[in-house]
Amino acid sequence: EAGVAQSPRYKIIEKRQSVAFWCNPISGHATLYWYQQILGQGPKLLIQFQNNGVVDDSQLPKDRFSAERLKGVDSTLKIQPAKLEDSAVYLCASSISGVLNEQFFGPGTRLTVL
Amino acid sequence: TQLLEQSPQFLSIQEGENLTVYCNSSSVFSSLQWYRQEPGEGPVLLVTVVTGGEVKKLKRLTFQFGDARKDSSLHITAAQPGDTGLYLCAGVRTSGSRLTFGEGTQLTVNP
Numbered sequence: 001e002a003g004v005a006q007s008p009r010y011k012i013i014e015k016r017q018s019v020a021f022w023c024n025p026i027s028g029h030a031t032l033y034w035y036q037q038i039l040g041q042g043p044k045l046l047i048q049f050q051n052n053g054v055v056d057d058s059q060l061p062k063d064r065f066s067a068e069r070l071k072g073v074d075s076t077l078k079i080q081p082a083k084l085e086d087s088a089v090y091l092c093a094s095s096i097s098g099v100l101n102e103q104f105f106g107p108g109t110r111l112t113v114l
Numbered sequence: 115t116q117l118l119e120q121s122p123q124f125l126s127i128q129e130g131e132n133l134t135v136y137c138n139s140s141s142v143f144s145s146l147q148w149y150r151q152e153p154g155e156g157p158v159l160l161v162t163v164v165t166g167g168e169v170k171k172l173k174r175l176t177f178q179f180g181d182a183r184k185d186s187s188l189h190i191t192a193a194q195p196g197d198t199g200l201y202l203c204a205g206v207r208t209s210g211s212r213l214t215f216g217e218g219t220q221l222t223v224n225p
């Protein structure tokens with residue numbers, strides 16, 4: 001069974017530029033999560049989707065971050081404009097349904113903002 | 115203030131030693147999970163505990179959920195270099211629906 005796919009794996013941009021990350025969850029998983037993991041810290045939830053609806057985006061900085069999951073399968077996370085403090089690994093995870101089910105994580109995208 | 119406090123933050127030991135890492139909170143959790151994360155990869159689930167006082171074993175790893183469901187520990191017996199990684203605890207509060215992670219314990223096992 002294929003795991004969670006993410007691209008790109010690495011991205012370097014300058015501050016004020018925009019960037020987008022893509023995630024393809026495990027087939028059949030209804031719930032998709034985006035996490036931000038700053039070096040030396042645990043992952044922090046940015047947004048949770050159930051199919052193509054948003055369940056929790058309370059920790060998403062909505063002035064610069066946006067995410068969509070239009071067809072309830074793959075998802076994109078965008079940052080516009082990026083700030084230095086956005087440098088982090090962005091992890092995508094999926095689960096069959098809901099937080100009590102095991103979450104499977106992708107390898108992440110390491111973003112460096114210069 | 116972190117919802118889940120992990121200790122120690124860093125641990126470097128020799129192969130064959132035993133170790134325990136802790137995950138503490140003032141909140142009650144409906145479930146608590148432990149993950150291991152290796153460099154360049156996402157976290158991988160090791161175990162989920164849901165009942166207060168529950169003990170689960172996974173080969174040389176023993177996980178315990180506190181009676182009050184506010185804390186957990188991970189004990190590794192006879193650590194091996196392959197155990198090296200970032201160990202993360204994560205929980206869902208009884209009053210919430212979000213999985214919240216601790217800051218992690220970075221374990222290094224030297225051969």
